[in-house]
Amino acid sequence: MPVYRRGRCWWADVRINGARIRRSLDTAFRREAVVRERELIANLEKTGDAGPSLPLRGLADDYLKWSAVQHPRWVLAQKCMLNRALIFFGKLGVLNADQLTPYHIDQLKIHLKENGNSTTTINKYCQVLRAFYYRIIAWGRFTGPNPLAKVQMYREDRDLRPLSEADFEKILAAAREISDKPASPVQRIFYDLVVLCANTGLRRAEALGLKWGNVDGANIMVRGKGNKTRIIPLNAEALAVISKQAPTPDYVFDIPNRAQCRALTRTYAAMSKKIGRPFRLHLLRHRFATSLLERGADLKTVAELLGHSASMTTILYLHSTPDKKRRAVDLLDIGHVPGHRAVGSDTANQSK
Helix, strand or coil: CCCEEECCEEEEEEEECCEEEEEECCCCCHHHHHHHHHHHHHHHHHHCCCCCCCEHHHHHHHHHHHHHHHCCCCHHHHHHHHHHHHHHHHHCCCCEHHHCCHHHHHHHHHHHHHCCCCHHHHHHHHHHHHHHHHHHHHCCCCCCCCCCCCCCCCCCCCCCCCCCHHHHHHHHHHHHHHHHCCCCHHHHCHHHHHHHHHHHCCCHHHHHCCEHHHEECCEEEEECHHHCEEEEECCHHHHHHHHCCCCCCCECCCCCCCCCCCCCHHHHHHHHHHHCCCCCCHHHHHHHHHHHHHCCCCHHHHHHHHCCCCHHHHHCCCCCCHHHHHHHHHCCCCCCCCCCCCCCHHHHHHHC
16 A cells, blocks of 8 residues: 555555554655655565554453443443454454454444344444544554544434324333233333333433432432433332332342343334334433423423433434424415415515
8 A cells, every 4th residue: 555644644554474564654745755665664574573463352352441440331232242343353354453444344234234233233333343443542552543433334214203192101001011921030120111211211221220329319310421420300100110129239120131232132122013113212211301391391401311411412302293293384374364365475465
């Protein structure tokens, strides 16, 4: 590969004995960079020194140790995705961090798609790998550009239908049916989980990771994304759900696999089949925000309850309903009403 520019400096990207080497040529002039690249190649071929090895597996282990401290609730999901990705890359002969290219990422996306993974899941794989590379770059362990910096994500197909009261009643009935005949510990407490999320706006990981030490009377303290802490008051229904849980030394919901990324996969599938639309607990978080704003709560308060640092993020959770859209359009439907003129008629008459 010819020399390339990164910022003000030119870099070399060469392969010596099968190893890919990226090094700064310490010059802002292309002609000088070309000369230095030739000298670099000659020295490397003479000495056989291809620089330090950057094994993906070792770097991934270091990243997961760091993530276990920074993001303890998501580290198992990250570990699962990184392991599967590295196994696939190994089959392609990619073992070092400097060998990975956008081509290999696209091959991973195709492989995941062929194995039945959703576009949302595939995007999460890319996000984890991109975060991994940005972290090792920040550590100075990797000096090349992030191979996932310009990788395009899939456009996710989202269900844009707002959750009506009738839909919510179906969800409650389906969740009750699952919890009455549970096939796993998480299904045993699933109805309570649905009620709690619907009345507090908690994320899945926040609800499953809720500890007794964070319950203070009629309030709970939640540590969410970015290790941000917020206080959420409990209404009567949420308080009843927490009060009925069996006392344990640590977590409110006593289940063994709370941190596994696939802990609710089968339950989600069963719920989706019962209610006739895709279901995730995050759908209840949307309903929580929309219901509060419809009942007069201000945007800032709702943003704080959801743990959003910016109110604009909260707006993304809001959904219009068919009735709202109909009423909005009907505001302009005055052309056939006796005693009214169509919109723009006054302007047209004045122009004549």
